Amino acid sequence: MELSNISKKYRSNVVLDNINFTLDSNVTGLIGKNGAGKTTMMKIMCSIIQSYSGTVTKDDSAEIGYLIEEPKYYKNKSGKYNIEYFSKIYTKDYDKPYINSLLEQLGMTGYVNKKMKTYSMGMKQKLGLVIALARKPEYLILDEPTNGMDPDGSIEVLNIIRKLAAEYGMKVLISSHKLEDIEAVSDDIVFIDKGKLSSKENVEQLSTTVTMSFVFDDNDAEFALNVIKTFDKEAVQTENIVSTTSVHLLQDMLKALSVESIYPADINKHQRSVKDYYFTQMKGGSQHENQ
Numbered sequence: 001m002e003l004s005n006i007s008k009k010y011r012s013n014v015v016l017d018n019i020n021f022t023l024d025s026n027v028t029g030l031i032g033k034n035g036a037g038k039t040t041m042m043k044i045m046c047s048i049i050q051s052y053s054g055t056v057t058k059d060d061s062a063e064i065g066y067l068i069e070e071p072k073y074y075k076n077k078s079g080k081y082n083i084e085y086f087s088k089i090y091t092k093d094y095d096k097p098y099i100n101s102l103l104e105q106l107g108m109t110g111y112v113n114k115k116m117k118t119y120s121m122g123m124k125q126k127l128g129l130v131i132a133l134a135r136k137p138e139y140l141i142l143d144e145p146t147n148g149m150d151p152d153g154s155i156e157v158l159n160i161i162r163k164l165a166a167e168y169g170m171k172v173l174i175s176s177h178k179l180e181d182i183e184a185v186s187d188d189i190v191f192i193d194k195g196k197l198s199s200k201e202n203v204e205q206l207s208t209t210v211t212m213s214f215v216f217d218d219n220d221a222e223f224a225l226n227v228i229k230t231f232d233k234e235a236v237q238t239e240n241i242v243s244t245t246s247v248h249l250l251q252d253m254l255k256a257l258s259v260e261s262i263y264p265a266d267i268n269k270h271q272r273s274v275k276d277y278y279f280t281q282m283k284g285g286s287q288h289e290n291q
């Protein structure tokens with residue numbers, strides 16, 4: 001599926017600004033702050049929103065399964081009833097053994113005969129996933145699918161999605177604010193900020209890059225950032241820490257800092273995480289602002 005020059009406005013509010021994106025990896029993560037445009041982009045991909053400029057190209061026969069916002073379940077009916085009801089709207093080929101296997105993998109077999117009004121948010125999400133997967137889609141679009149799930153449950157569900165993607169050749173797009181989860185499960189990640197999409201980053205490549213963090217006394221960090229930026233303009237400051245990936249320039253940076261009588265209290269090197277990259281992408285914000 002390919003998005004070309006997708007833009008979307010609500011009155012004068014530009015929500016998506018010339019998005020170009022191809023969904024072609026097994027699992028792609030979509031990361032961005034509240035209001036960045038993730039849900040809008042996903043709704044366009046699933047044709048829930050049909051008024052926009054630009055084009056979405058996909059094979060006409062390709063099925064799209066999605067979980068975006070909570071489906072309007074029949075709360076007084078069982079999970080099983082809801083699965084059958086919603087799945088049969090979308091597919092004639094209702095594959096019972098396949099659905100049962102999904103329910104079992106997601107730990108829902110024991111709940112499926114209970115009324116949905118007794119379900120927790122995490123259980124409703126799992127049921128929504130089963131419905132999205134029921135039509136064996138080529139593309140699976142999931143907007144914060146692990147909302148309401150505990151940390152162990154989240155990663156377990158994402159791993160099941162990853163396994164199913166490989167098994168059925170699905171291309172999956174998952175948005176989430178849980179950066180570690182997205183890092184653990186995605187092949188590629190795209191970052192969206194104020195309606196603009198960054199390039200696609202390969203997670204393996206991204207996390208083999210080493211980041212170096214200088215810890216300063218509070219008052220020095222801002223000035224130190226300016227000095228370090230003369231070596232690496234992508235350097236970022238988070239409170240009293242300045243991070244850079246220009247590890248090879250350490251000695252030069254220390255020399256330049258000492259000229260200004262600034263001496264870091266500590267220097268750490270570590271593999272760059274998606275979280276580090278996120279804060280580099282969302283320049284200008286502190287971690288606290290973004291969380």
Ligand SMILES: Nc1ncnc2c1ncn2[C@@H]1O[C@H](COP(=O)(O)OP(=O)(O)OP(=O)(O)O)[C@@H](O)[C@H]1O
Pocket residue numbers: 010015032033034035036037038039040041
């Ligand atoms: N129906 C609508 N009418 C007007 N503005 C809207 C509508 N839907 C979304 N928006 C605006 O579009 C922008 C992007 O919203 P969207 O829900 O796509 O962001 P998001 O990245 O999914 O955010 P979150 O992480 O909070 O779910 C926001 O400024 C939002 O207020």
